[in-house]
Every structure is written in C-alpha cells, then in structure tokens.
Amino acid sequence: MGKKNLKRTLGLWDVLMFGVGGIVGAGIYAIIGQAAGLSGNMLWLSFIVAAIVALLSGLSYAEFVSRFPDSGGSFEYIKQGLGKKPALFMSVFMALTGIVAAAAISISFADYLSRLVDFPSWVIVIGIIAFMAFFNIIGAKYSSYYNAVATFITLAGLAVVIAVCIPEFGTTDLTKLGDNGWNGIFSGGALIFFSYIGFEDLVKMAEDTKNPEKNMPKGVLFSGLAVLVIYLLIAISASSVLDWQDLSQSNGPLAEVAEIKLGSWGATGLVIVALFATSKTILTNILGTSRLLYDVARDSEVNWMKKLTTISGIGHAPNYAIVLIAVLAIGFGLIGDLKMVASISNIFIFIVFGMVNIALLAFRYKHRKNPTEKPAFHIPLNVNNIPIPTIFALLTILVMFGYNIYNLMQGHL
Numbered sequence: 001m002g003k004k005n006l007k008r009t010l011g012l013w014d015v016l017m018f019g020v021g022g023i024v025g026a027g028i029y030a031i032i033g034q035a036a037g038l039s040g041n042m043l044w045l046s047f048i049v050a051a052i053v054a055l056l057s058g059l060s061y062a063e064f065v066s067r068f069p070d071s072g073g074s075f076e077y078i079k080q081g082l083g084k085k086p087a088l089f090m091s092v093f094m095a096l097t098g099i100v101a102a103a104a105i106s107i108s109f110a111d112y113l114s115r116l117v118d119f120p121s122w123v124i125v126i127g128i129i130a131f132m133a134f135f136n137i138i139g140a141k142y143s144s145y146y147n148a149v150a151t152f153i154t155l156a157g158l159a160v161v162i163a164v165c166i167p168e169f170g171t172t173d174l175t176k177l178g179d180n181g182w183n184g185i186f187s188g189g190a191l192i193f194f195s196y197i198g199f200e201d202l203v204k205m206a207e208d209t210k211n212p213e214k215n216m217p218k219g220v221l222f223s224g225l226a227v228l229v230i231y232l233l234i235a236i237s238a239s240s241v242l243d244w245q246d247l248s249q250s251n252g253p254l255a256e257v258a259e260i261k262l263g264s265w266g267a268t269g270l271v272i273v274a275l276f277a278t279s280k281t282i283l284t285n286i287l288g289t290s291r292l293l294y295d296v297a298r299d300s301e302v303n304w305m306k307k308l309t310t311i312s313g314i315g316h317a318p319n320y321a322i323v324l325i326a327v328l329a330i331g332f333g334l335i336g337d338l339k340m341v342a343s344i345s346n347i348f349i350f351i352v353f354g355m356v357n358i359a360l361l362a363f364r365y366k367h368r369k370n371p372t373e374k375p376a377f378h379i380p381l382n383v384n385n386i387p388i389p390t391i392f393a394l395l396t397i398l399v400m401f402g403y404n405i406y407n408l409m410q411g412h413l
Contacts, residue, residue, distance in 0.1 A: 010209040012218055019202045019223025020230075021151040026281035027195030028158065028234055029254055029274045030108030034339045036239070037248030038407075039188030040178020044235040049189030051228040053400050054196040056393035057353045058224050059379050060360045062217035063387075065203040066375035069212035073204040074356050075292070081359025090355050091296045093348045098289030099325055100345035101197050102129065102282045103332030107341060109278040111251040115271050125333040132283040133326035136290060137319055150280030157273030158234055161254055164261040165237030172240045183403075187410075190403035194342040195231065196224075197349055198281075200356075201288060217377035282329075289325050294318040343408045350401045357393045361386060 010018070032043070039046040064077040072079070074094055079087035103125075110124035135146060178184045202220055206212040209219075234254075238247055241257045250256045252271055259267030297308035308321045335341050360379075368385035379387035 008208060008210045008212075010205065010215075012215045015202070015205065015209055015215055015219030016223050016226070018205060019219050020226050021155070022198040022201050022284075023196060023223060023227045024155060024158065024230060025151075025198055025284070026105045026108060026154075026274075026278040027192075027197060028231060029112070029154075029277050030105055030338060031191060031194050031342055032234065032238060033247050033250050033253035034342070035188040035192045036244045036253070038178070038180055038184045038191060040180070040184060040244045041172060041174050041176045041239055042178060042185055043188065043239050043244065043247075044174060044232055045185050046188030046192050047195075047228070047231045047235050049186060050192040050196060050400075051224065051231070053189070053193060053393075053396045055221065055224045055228075056389055056396055057357060058220050059387075059389050060357050060393060061200060061203050062220045062377045063375060063379050064356070064360060065206050065216045065220065066213045066377040069206035069209070069216060071204050071207045072295075074200055074352050075295070077356050078359045081361075081363040082355070086355070088296060090352065091292060093351045093355075095289050095292055095296075095325075097197070097345060097348040097352060098285040098292070099328045100332050100341060100348060101194070102132075102285040102289075102325070102329040103335070104194065104338060104341040104345050105278050105281045105285070106329065106333040107336060107338045109275060109282070111338070112255065112271050112274040112278065115252045115255060116268070121336060122334055125336075126330050128279060129282060129286075129326050129329050129333060132279060133286055133322050135283055136286050136322045137317055147280050147284055150276040150283075153273055154277040154280070157254075157270055157277065158230060161257060161270070162230075162233045162237050164266075165241050165257065168240040169236060170240075174236065174239060178244065183406075186399070186403045187407055190346065190400045191339065191342060191407055192231075193346055193349070193400060193404075196227070197345065198284075200349075200352070201284075204288075213376040286322060286325050286329070290318050290321040293321040293325070297321070340408060343404050346404045347401070347408075350397050350404065354394060354397045354401075357390050357397070360390055361394075364390075 035046055036043050064080070068076055068080055070076045075087050075091055078090050106125045106129050109128050110121040113119070113124055114121065180187065202223065203216060206216050209215055238253060238257050241260050247253050252274065255267045255270040255274060258270035293308050308318060308324070310320050311318055332341055332344070364385050364387060379389055381388040
C-alpha cells in the first residue's frame, strides 16, 4: 500500500504566516534579557548575526524542500544526502532540540509567572510541562486551536511593545559596544539563535502546501526575513526604554519594558501575553518531538522503541512518546538556569543545521557530473556544483557553536 498524500491546502501567504508564527514564539520573550547582558546596547547587531547564520542554513532548507517536498524535514534531507543510518542517528539530536527547548521555555514561563504569583520555580516548571503534555495527550486538534490563539496573542504583544516604544527610538546610543566588546556581540548572537529554533519546522508542512517546490522555499526565506525585522524592532525598543544592565537582570524583560511605558496594567498584560507565548512553544515542541519519535520508532529495529509507536487514549496520540518527552524536559528544566539550558538546546540545533548543510554538499557532490534536474529553488554561486553559501553556512555555524560553548562555560563560572 503506497504512502498516503496529505491534502494540499496551503498557499504562499499561509506558509509565510505559519513560518512567522512558528519562529516568533517564546524565544524572544525568554532570551532577550540574557542576550542584552552579553551584547549591551548593540543587542540589535546580535540579532542580525543570528539571522544571517539562520538564513544561510535556510538556503539549504529551501533547496532541499524544493527537491524533496516531504514532511520529514531535516530527517529526510540528511537521509537524501548522507543515507538512512546517519539520518536515524541524527534524529536523536533533533529530538533533544525539542526536548531541551521546551525545558528552557518552561524556565522562562516560571520567571514571567513569578511576577504575578509567589510560587517555587521548580513547581511551575513541572506543572507547565505536565499541563502541555496533557494537552498533547487529549489530541492534536485541541493543541492546534490553542496554538493558533496563542500565536495571535504573541504577535499582538510584540506589536504593542514596538508601538509604545517608537517615541523612544534615537534616545539611546545603539552603536556603543558593551562591556564584552565584539565577543559579546557574537556570544549574544549565539544565544539569540535560540529564538530561531522554529526555523526548520516549517518545511515539515511541504505535503500540505500547494506547489511546494516554489512556495515553500519562498516561505522559508521570506518568513526568516520578516522575523528579523520584528526582532530588530523589539531589540531597539527594549534597549531604548530600559538600560541593558536592567534588561539583563529582569525576570520578565519585555514585561518590565511595558511597565515603564504603560504602567502596572501594561506589565500585567505583557506577562499574560508572555505566558501564552511560552506555553504554546512548550506545547508545539512536545507535539513536534513526539511525532518525530513516533516516526523514528517505526523505522527502528530497537525493540524498546516500538513502545513509542503505541497510539492510545482519548486523543489517539503517541502517549508513551509524549510522556517520555515531558519527563526528560522536566529533568532539563529543573536545572533552572535559562542561559545554560538555552545554550544546551542550541548545541543540538547547531548540530542538526550543520548536518543538513553537509547533506546538501554531499548531495550536490554526488551529482556534480550528472546534475539532477534543477529544482525551482537552486542556491546560487556554485563552483563545480558546490554552493559557496552552504560552505559559509557551515563556517558560521562552527563559529556560533564555539561561542555557544563559551556561553555554557561562562554559566559555570
């Protein structure tokens, strides 16, 4: 029996909105304060650094999805370039990306909630991950409803922050290097990369998209550019209203910005928005990772993993996979250090991005003498069928990986 095809209902605008909504999640609410502590007033430049690294890899995703419009995403691309065994091995890192990201976001959720109620952070971390896992267990349909509402609230909250801060633009010297100099800019960029962690999820919707060979590459690249504009405006807004030292020490940085401009009701409103943003990102990380584990377990020959293919319960969901993910996420979340956990998550996403770029280079090299039919999106600037931007993508990932390790080491000092 052949593979069933999903119904193609999404146009370019839908893909673009999914892309923007998927990337602009809790990362910006969670990590902006920690990043400000590294890059100071030039926080905006760290966002540009992170965007360049993400978009260079985005070119590889755009070409791969144009060649193979499959819902497998990174797993499919690594399989096409390097083979099934490396793809199965890399699926571990793909899963850990989602698990540790959920943990980092749960720490941010606890930070924001602590502005409203006095409750131990560890209890909040366990509670929110367990609640979002329960949402997944009762079914993807309800999860998607919650995600749609929370995405709208997330973007609306950011729009309000930008709108109220525009009068302050130009009041702060945004060209003044922070205490950490240029190292701080790149360290901040490495940490901010966490805010782009939803970048590779969009390509998994290729089988739902009309004319995916053309629309999906545009969606990947245009949504990345749109998010860069939003992030830049947020970085400039926050830096213009709040001193970077205060921003870095806040347990709810954007809520504090809103409080300065709108008073206590503004802060409370932004906290509620941030709670929606952080919780929906935990929800979608658990959702996506559970489906990845389910898919990998079906292909695996390992006996104990077969349990992860069990579909059960009222939501007809892979409940064993969901529970395993929730338990592991709680374990990482109880570390309690947002910068450290986000940096651990970045390690896994850098590895996955790096392997996708290597897979594209391998695919192109294998077909250098007998090139396959040129896809609708083909990375430009090639030498002997090897795309130069992909080599730059790998180099920038290596640099960011190094700074990410530096951030982790600083977290231990």
